[in-house]
Structure formats: structure tokens, C-alpha cells
Amino acid sequence: MIALFGLSALALAILSVPIFLVFGVSSTAVALWGLKLPSAMLMQISFDAMTKQVLVAIPLFLFAGNVMLKGGTARRLVDLSLAAVGHLPGGLALAMILAMAFFAAFCGSILAAIGAIGTVLLPTMIERGYPKAFVIVLAACAAIIEALIPPSNTAILYSAITHVPVTKTFAAGVLPGLVLMTLLMLYTLLVCRNMPRPPRASWPVLRDAVLGALPALLTPVIIIGGIYGGLFTAAESAAVAGVWGIVLGRYIYRELTLKGLWEALKATAESTTVIFAIIAMAIFLSIVLTYTKTPQAIVEYMVQLGITQVTFFLAAGLTLLFLGAFIEVVPVFYLTLPIFIPVIHSLKIDTLQFYVFFTGLVGIGLLTPPVCVGVYMAASVVREPPERVFKAVPGFIVIGIIYAAIMASFPWLATWLPSKL
Amino acid sequence: MRFLGRLKGINDVLERVVRGLGGALIAVILFALFASAATRYVTGIGYDWLTELPPQLLPWIVFPMIGVLLRHDGHVTVDVLPHFLHGRNLTRLRAVVFAFSTLACLAFAIFGVDAVGFYQRLGQRTATEVEIPLWLLYLSFPIGFFMAASFTGEALLRLLVRREGDAPVAAPGGRA
Numbered sequence: 001m002i003a004l005f006g007l008s009a010l011a012l013a014i015l016s017v018p019i020f021l022v023f024g025v026s027s028t029a030v031a032l033w034g035l036k037l038p039s040a041m042l043m044q045i046s047f048d049a050m051t052k053q054v055l056v057a058i059p060l061f062l063f064a065g066n067v068m069l070k071g072g073t074a075r076r077l078v079d080l081s082l083a084a085v086g087h088l089p090g091g092l093a094l095a096m097i098l099a100m101a102f103f104a105a106f107c108g109s110i111l112a113a114i115g116a117i118g119t120v121l122l123p124t125m126i127e128r129g130y131p132k133a134f135v136i137v138l139a140a141c142a143a144i145i146e147a148l149i150p151p152s153n154t155a156i157l158y159s160a161i162t163h164v165p166v167t168k169t170f171a172a173g174v175l176p177g178l179v180l181m182t183l184l185m186l187y188t189l190l191v192c193r194n195m196p197r198p199p200r201a202s203w204p205v206l207r208d209a210v211l212g213a214l215p216a217l218l219t220p221v222i223i224i225g226g227i228y229g230g231l232f233t234a235a236e237s238a239a240v241a242g243v244w245g246i247v248l249g250r251y252i253y254r255e256l257t258l259k260g261l262w263e264a265l266k267a268t269a270e271s272t273t274v275i276f277a278i279i280a281m282a283i284f285l286s287i288v289l290t291y292t293k294t295p296q297a298i299v300e301y302m303v304q305l306g307i308t309q310v311t312f313f314l315a316a317g318l319t320l321l322f323l324g325a326f327i328e329v330v331p332v333f334y335l336t337l338p339i340f341i342p343v344i345h346s347l348k349i350d351t352l353q354f355y356v357f358f359t360g361l362v363g364i365g366l367l368t369p370p371v372c373v374g375v376y377m378a379a380s381v382v383r384e385p386p387e388r389v390f391k392a393v394p395g396f397i398v399i400g401i402i403y404a405a406i407m408a409s410f411p412w413l414a415t416w417l418p419s420k421l
Numbered sequence: 422m423r424f425l426g427r428l429k430g431i432n433d434v435l436e437r438v439v440r441g442l443g444g445a446l447i448a449v450i451l452f453a454l455f456a457s458a459a460t461r462y463v464t465g466i467g468y469d470w471l472t473e474l475p476p477q478l479l480p481w482i483v484f485p486m487i488g489v490l491l492r493h494d495g496h497v498t499v500d501v502l503p504h505f506l507h508g509r510n511l512t513r514l515r516a517v518v519f520a521f522s523t524l525a526c527l528a529f530a531i532f533g534v535d536a537v538g539f540y541q542r543l544g545q546r547t548a549t550e551v552e553i554p555l556w557l558l559y560l561s562f563p564i565g566f567f568m569a570a571s572f573t574g575e576a577l578l579r580l581l582v583r584r585e586g587d588a589p590v591a592a593p594g595g596r597a
Contacts, residue, residue: 013498013499015517024529043562047559050479060450060454063447270490272443272447327499371501
């Protein structure tokens with residue numbers, strides 16, 4: 001049964017059929033004709049998966065990112081980052097990483113971060129002689145910080161699938177996000193050490209940058225403070241972030257027009273559909289796996305093999321790197337987590353540790369060709385053909401592997417902060 | 422050609438309606454959840470329906486919009502094969518994908534009609550403060566997939582009747 005699913009899904013995916021249809025058609029065929037499940041039941045399960053309360057935060061964090069992009073917030077964050085670290089070797093690239101980390105604390109979308117920060121910084125960096133391929137892939141890789149630092153849509157998805165409270169997954173991503181940021185900054189210092197260095201920002205410039213970004217910097221305080229202070233749920237905090245984004249863009253920075261607001265709403269509906277179409281259909285795969293008891297069979301097989309935590313992390317890491325080269329983030333979640341989760345429980349690996357390991361490696365999939373939406377997005381910002389920047393990808397894959405090894409070796413990086421909140 | 426022109430005209434109108442509906446529903450979700458937090462913070466009283474309504478609106482954003490994204494090459498795909506194909510072979514691949522998508526969307530739409538009828542007969546409602554008939558939520562599924570079939574059918578027909586010099590039809594993949 002699973003072989004039938006696998007073969008049909010593989011054939012459809014290779015033909016470049018949209019992934020939600022790959023999941024939907026293959027799983028439905030197995031469920032209806034193989035397992036004799038009623039179609040009404042499948043639809044009910046699909047709707048239940050889509051309408052989980054926690055998932056409604058995803059479109060709202062996407063909206064917060066879109067509205068802050070159109071409302072001038074991203075530019076203020078870039079100005080602040082440039083004033084803070086622009087004078088260091090490779091300062092512009094360091095500023096991009098820092099700005100991505102700031103932006104990560106406002107919205108949950110990796111692509112929104114690349115669009116928002118990359119649009120402002122990438123052309124300037126290329127104009128000043130930074131290696132084009134390196135900075136484009138850096139923009140895509142730095143956006144992975146977005147997936148770790150809360151609020152993060154990947155954390156929400158992980159919580160929805162694994163039933164770990166979203167407050168825990170949000171907190172688990174903070175230290176690993178800072179680790180990834182540090183690794184990227186060290187690599188940037190190494191590669192861009194000979195780039196021309198602009199003078200250090202004067203105190204008045206730094207002060208103006210801080211004051212300009214201050215209203216925007218309140219956003220993470222509102223979101224995270226609201227959630228952990230018990231004032232809002234994750235979904236409500238996303239709504240508050242969205243409304244605060246409107247207030248910022250329209251009344252404080254005065255750059256958000258009504259047309260821009262309407263475009264942000266429509267763009268959010270589109271991005272929401274891309275994600276939720278996959279959720280609605282990928283859940284059928286979970287049904288097939290449950291009815292065929294595939295995860296249990298895999299766990300039993302691994303127990304018989306005497307697999308250890310180390311070998312599991314290695315196997316999972318290789319699987320994620322391979323899948324990431326061909327499939328995007330959301331489908332990888334639904335394809336692998338229903339199988340991985342029972343295994344990590346049986347091996348007594350912490351769910352939060354696996355979350356930060358998993359997210360980092362799935363994020364690397366945004367860089368690995370042929371399916372590397374992060375690189376495509378960053379390259380499109382500066383109208384560069386993506387194939388010309390692939391040569392810079394291997395260095396970042398090494399960074400990703402180092403990050404994953406750290407996460408696999410030091411579980412407290414993921415578990416310490418959630419245990420304190 | 423006249424049929425294709427009419428189909429395109431209908432789909433253009435549908436697309437505008439669906440995009441408008443999607444944007445408006447996102448705004449409703451945003452302000453409902455904001456109001457939920459604000460009223461609870463200010464008055465100490467929470468209204469359950471403000472938090473329960475937004476997730477129920479998501480299917481009415483997602484399913485109608487599926488077709489619009491299929492029409493504009495907006496869904497996630499494993500975009501490997503199109504990199505290796507060119508000219509007529511790429512066109513054939515696109516035609517196969519659009520034809521498959523049309524059939525799949527029609528099949529889902531028909532399943533959806535059956536399921537909606539089933540839940541309508543059962544008379545089940547959501548377990549929320551404001552009870553909504555389940556079939557009303559599920560109706561988004563067949564409607565969305567019927568529209569998606571119309572959009573992909575149009576894309577397939579455009580591909581089949583395309584002449585030299587015509588604007589290219591959107592590739593089946595590409596977003597990835």
C-alpha cells in the first residue's frame with residue numbers, strides 16, 4: 001500500500017504536478033481503493049487539520065510580514081543594523097544577517113524576510129563589490145534564522161503536527177537561532193574580510209537609527225511578552241502584530257497606503273493558500289500511514305537494528321538534506337514528521353531538540369538545488385539567474401551541517417529556555 | 422476559440438472575486454482575533470466566537486484560491502523535469518500536467534459534492550458558540566475544486582490552441 005503511494009507520488013512529483021495534488025491524489029487513491037475509507041471521512045479529516053486553532057496564526061504572521069514590508073519597517077531595521085555593525089569587515093553582509101534576525105522577531109515567513117531585507121540590502125552590497133553569489137545565498141540562508149526565532153510559522157506547523165505547545169517550540173528556537181546567526185556571521189567575516197569598510201556610524205546617526213527603529217522594535221516585545229505574559233494566545237498575538245504593523249506603517253512611518261494594505265491582505269491570502277493547500281491534502285498521507293501502521297513498523301525495524309540516537313540523527317539529517325533538495329519546507333514536515341516522531345519517542349530524544357535540528361536542516365533545503373526557493377527568491381530580488389549563484393551554496397550547507405551537529409550534541413540549547421518559561 | 426474566450430472571461434471574473442474574498446476574509450480573521458484579545462484585556466470578558474470563527478473561515482480562503490494559484494503558477498512543485506526539457510517537449514509536459522490537474526480537481530470536486538450532501542443529510546453543526554452547519558464549511562471544497570478545474574482547463578486549452586508568437590502559458594511548476 002505504502003509502495004503504491006510512494007511510486008505514484010514520485011511519478012507525479014517528477015512530472016512537476018503541484019505538491020498538494022501529489023499528496024492529495026496519491027493518498028486519496030490508496031485511502032479510497034486500498035483501505036476502503038469513505039470520502040466524507042477524508043474530507044472531515046482534511047478540514048479538521050486545516051482549522052486547528054493554532055494554525056490560524058500562520059496567515060496573520062504572514063500578514064504582519066507583508067504589511068511591515070509595505071509600511072517601511074524593513075528599511076528602519078536595515079538602517080539600525082548598518083549603524084550597529086556596518087563598519088566591521090563585511091559590515092553590509094553582517095548588517096543583513098542582523099536585520100534578518102530583527103525581522104524574524106516580527107513575522108514568521110522566511111520568504112517575506114528575504115523580500116523585505118534583501119530588497120533593501122542586496123543591490124547595495126553588489127554595487128559595493130561584495131561577491132554576488134555569496135550575498136544572494138547568504139540572504140536565503142540568513143532567512144532560516146526566521147524559522148527559528150519566534151514567532152515562527154515552522155514552530156506553529158511543528159506544534160500542530162506533534163501537539164507540542166507552541167509556547168515551547170517558540171522558546172526552543174531562540175538560542176539555536178542565535179547559534180545559527182553567530183555561525184553565519186563568522187563565515188561572513190571569513191569570506192568578506194577584504195571588503196571595503198565604511199566609517200563607523202557617528203553617535204547622532206546611531207541615535208537616529210535607534211529612534212527610527214524603536215517603534216518597530218516594540219513588536220517582538222508585544223508578541224512575545226503578550227504570549228508568555230498570558231495576555232494572548234499565539235493566534236491573538238499574530239493578530240496584534242498585524243494590527244500593530246498597520247499602525248506603524250500608516251500612522252507612525254506614514255508609508256503604508258490603503259492600496260498597499262489591500263495588496264498585503266491579498267498577498268497573505270495567496271501565501272496562506274500555498275501552505276494550507278498542502279496541509280489539507282498532506283493530512284491524507286497521515287491517515288494512510290496510521291491505517292497501515294507504517295510508523296510502528298519503522299520503529300520496530302529500527303529497534304531490531306539497534307539504532308542509537310547518533311545513528312538516528314545521522315540518518316534523519318541525510319534524509320532531510322536529500323528531501324530538501326527536491327521538496328519545500330511544508331511538504332517535508334508532513335512527509336517526514338509522522339514517521340520521525342514515534343522514532344524519536346522510542347529513542348528518548350527530546351521533541352524540542354529534534355525541532356531545532358529538523359528546522360535547521362529543512363531550512364538548508366531552501367538553498368540546495370534544484371528546488372531551492374530561498375535562493376530563487378533572493379536571486380529574483382537582484383534579477384540574477386539562480387544557476388549563477390549555486391557555486392556559493394556548498395559553504396552554507398557546511399554551516400548547516402555544523403549547526404545540526406551542535407543541535408544534536410547539545411540538547412539543552414533547545415530545552416533550557418522552554419523549561420524556564 | 423470563442424469558447425476559450427468566454428471561459429477566460431468567466432475565469433477572469435472568478436479570479437477577481439476570489440482574490441477579493443481572500444483578502445476580505447484575512448481582514449475579518451485579523452480583526453476578530455485582535456478584538457478577542459482587546460475585549461478580554463480591556464473589559465475582562467472574552468467572546469468565544471471571536472476566536473472560534475477565524476479557523477472556520479480558512480477553508481473559504483484556501484479552496485477557492487487553489488485554482489487561481491494553479492492558473493498563475495503559484496503552487497509548490499518539484500521543478501526538476503522542466504529544467505531539462507525545452508520547446509515541444511516542455512509544452513507536452515505542461516499539457517500533461519494541466520490535463521492531470523483538471524481531472525484531479527474534477528474528481529475532488531465530485532467527492533466534495535458527495536461529502537457535502539452526506540453532511541447536509543446528517544445535519545451536523547460545528548461545536549462552537551455560534552453553531553455553523555458543517556456542510557456550509559465543506560461546501561468550499563467542491564466549489565474551490567470546480568473553479569480550479571475551470572482554471573486548469575482554460576490553461577490546457579490555451580496551450581493546445583497556442584500559435585507561434587502567442588504569449589506563453591504559465592508553466593505548471595516554477596514557484597519552487
